[in-house]
Amino acid sequence: MTTPTSELQDFHWLADMVESIEVGLVVVDLAGQVQAWNGFMEHHSGFTASQVHDRSLFELFPDLPETWLRRKIDTVVTLRTRAFTSWEQRAWVFPFRNPRPITGTEPLMYQNLTISPLSGTDGQVQKVCLMVYDVTDVASTKLALQQANEKLAALESR
Amino acid sequence: MYRCGQNPFRSTRRHGCYTREKFRQSPAWVGMALRILICDDSAMARKQMARALPADWAMDVHFAKHGVDALSQLRGQEWDLLFLDLNMPELDGYGVLEAIAQEDLPVMTVVVSGDIQPEARARVLKLGALEFIRKPTDPERIAALLQDYGIYRPDEDAPESAPEIPSQPTPESPSAEASSTKTSSSETTAPEIQPNDADGAGSVDLNGYLQEIANVAMGQASDLLARLLGTFIRQPIPKVDRLARSELYMAISAADDSDTYSAVCQGFTGAGLAGEALLLFSDSSIQNMASLLGYRDSGQTVAIEVLMDLSGILFGAFLKGFGTQLNLSLGLGHPTLLGQHQRINELLEYHGQHQEHLLCIEIRYEIEGHDLHCDLLVVLTEDSVPFLEQSLQYLSD
Numbered sequence A: 001m002t003t004p005t006s007e008l009q010d011f012h013w014l015a016d017m018v019e020s021i022e023v024g025l026v027v028v029d030l031a032g033q034v035q036a037w038n039g040f041m042e043h044h045s046g047f048t049a050s051q052v053h054d055r056s057l058f059e060l061f062p063d064l065p066e067t068w069l070r071r072k073i074d075t076v077v078t079l080r081t082r083a084f085t086s087w088e089q090r091a092w093v094f095p096f097r098n099p100r101p102i103t104g105t106e107p108l109m110y111q112n113l114t115i116s117p118l119s120g121t122d123g124q125v126q127k128v129c130l131m132v133y134d135v136t137d138v139a140s141t142k143l144a145l146q147q148a149n150e151k152l153a154a155l156e157s158r
Numbered sequence B: 001m002y003r004c005g006q007n008p009f010r011s012t013r014r015h016g017c018y019t020r021e022k023f024r025q026s027p028a029w030v031g032m033a034l035r036i037l038i039c040d041d042s043a044m045a046r047k048q049m050a051r052a053l054p055a056d057w058a059m060d061v062h063f064a065k066h067g068v069d070a071l072s073q074l075r076g077q078e079w080d081l082l083f084l085d086l087n088m089p090e091l092d093g094y095g096v097l098e099a100i101a102q103e104d105l106p107v108m109t110v111v112v113s114g115d116i117q118p119e120a121r122a123r124v125l126k127l128g129a130l131e132f133i134r135k136p137t138d139p140e141r142i143a144a145l146l147q148d149y150g151i152y153r154p155d156e157d158a159p160e161s162a163p164e165i166p167s168q169p170t171p172e173s174p175s176a177e178a179s180s181t182k183t184s185s186s187e188t189t190a191p192e193i194q195p196n197d198a199d200g201a202g203s204v205d206l207n208g209y210l211q212e213i214a215n216v217a218m219g220q221a222s223d224l225l226a227r228l229l230g231t232f233i234r235q236p237i238p239k240v241d242r243l244a245r246s247e248l249y250m251a252i253s254a255a256d257d258s259d260t261y262s263a264v265c266q267g268f269t270g271a272g273l274a275g276e277a278l279l280l281f282s283d284s285s286i287q288n289m290a291s292l293l294g295y296r297d298s299g300q301t302v303a304i305e306v307l308m309d310l311s312g313i314l315f316g317a318f319l320k321g322f323g324t325q326l327n328l329s330l331g332l333g334h335p336t337l338l339g340q341h342q343r344i345n346e347l348l349e350y351h352g353q354h355q356e357h358l359l360c361i362e363i364r365y366e367i368e369g370h371d372l373h374c375d376l377l378v379v380l381t382e383d384s385v386p387f388l389e390q391s392l393q394y395l396s397d
Helices: A004-020 A039-045 A066-079 A136-156 B014-024 B043-052 B067-076 B093-103 B118-126 B139-148 B176-180 B206-229 B245-251 B283-292 B300-325 B382-396
Strands: A024-029 A034-037 A083-085 A111-119 A125-134 B034-039 B059-064 B081-084 B108-113 B131-134 B239-244 B261-270 B273-282 B336-342 B357-367 B372-380
Touching (some): A066 A083, A066 A111, B034 B043, B034 B067, B043 B139, B043 B206, B067 B093, B081 B093, B093 B118, B131 B139, B206 B239, B206 B300, B206 B382, B239 B245, B261 B300, B273 B283, B273 B300, B273 B382, B283 B300, B283 B372, B300 B336, B300 B372, B372 B382
Parallel strands (some): B034 B059, B034 B081
Antiparallel strands (some): A024 A125, A083 A111, B239 B357, B261 B273, B357 B372
């Protein structure tokens, strides 16, 4: 159906899409070494894809909650299911700056994380993909609303 | 090479031909220096222009800071070549070209501008400019142009430091590296431009550096805006300020206290640099813009359409040009509606805790004949300053 050239072209725009999507995409092998790192991750971390390739995610980011993240990854690999974390349980996984550094109110980027198993041609899970969602806007709004409600409640109880 | 009667730009202009003929038999070929005037309001642009000139060329380079300055120098002495910026205070490049034509001043003018609208090029050629070159100036482009007009021939005896591409057997356009290898036999020395040379191109500080980068980036954004609106856009001059976070509203210099504004913002980030671009419209302007863009109905959503459409175009083009010049890939977030129908100080009020000094670039677009203006604000964080200073340092070395 597809000729080799069109397959190559398909790959080209697919790679372009992965590069430019406003979601962080990281592929790590089971040892935690980075295999893929898209544009979002490059821009926000300051590390280029070639700088991080084959390096341990936990060495690159000493602040990462290693035990917590390793446990999540292990579950994903063993159960072959996706795992989700919300900014409400852990405000951020990667220490990135607020994507709106001027008008934003919080110093750091709030993140939701999805961990997804990636299987090889043999059907075995060999890698996992981390998808990092920027939810700073939602989180800031919700936090501001909470604060306003607390103030209102305090006023009422006077 | 053109013969007088064949020159499409200058066929009606007597002194143009005279000047070029003068060059052919110019004493420059026997070792006398050409007198060159570089006119630009930006010290960085003056310096870049001077550096873009072939280093093995015998020349005497002088500088003017704006149109009035250039004209007074042109009137006083004989000049061979003028490199002229368009977008300047006091008197802009168009005004200088008009005066040169009116007073029949014998100089060949090459316009060097960040304004890339086709209309800008057409206008200056009509006003008598020999050629139009895009900023940032590219040494190879300049050398090729000067050769086309027979003003410059690369020094064939000069040793070549850069390997030539086989398809170009003759060193027609020496690369920057090749042309910087000067032969000691040159009769006059190329200008030595020091980073803080008060008599030369002038010193470049961080604000001046940012202003010129913004100027070139803006040229690319304005071109898109002009195409979208189908009008010619007079280039504004970017203003660079350092402001405390709590004073950001002061960046909009012409803000009217009684007016209400709507704004969109978009964050951007790269290695070593972060900030936000903002587009602000007064509510009266936004309705005019909506009708100019062909949105028929009025109301809430139309205003948002206008903001999102324009910010997408202006931010994208500006930040691309900005990043390219800094050799930096910038990631853009999703644009966010900052607020609507608010006073400027409310809109830009800071609710966070962190105090810092921001670098702020203000670009005020006025669309003539439509009673409409908008402000493009590009704000950089304080911790972007070391990166910018370093890249300025590279430029000065």
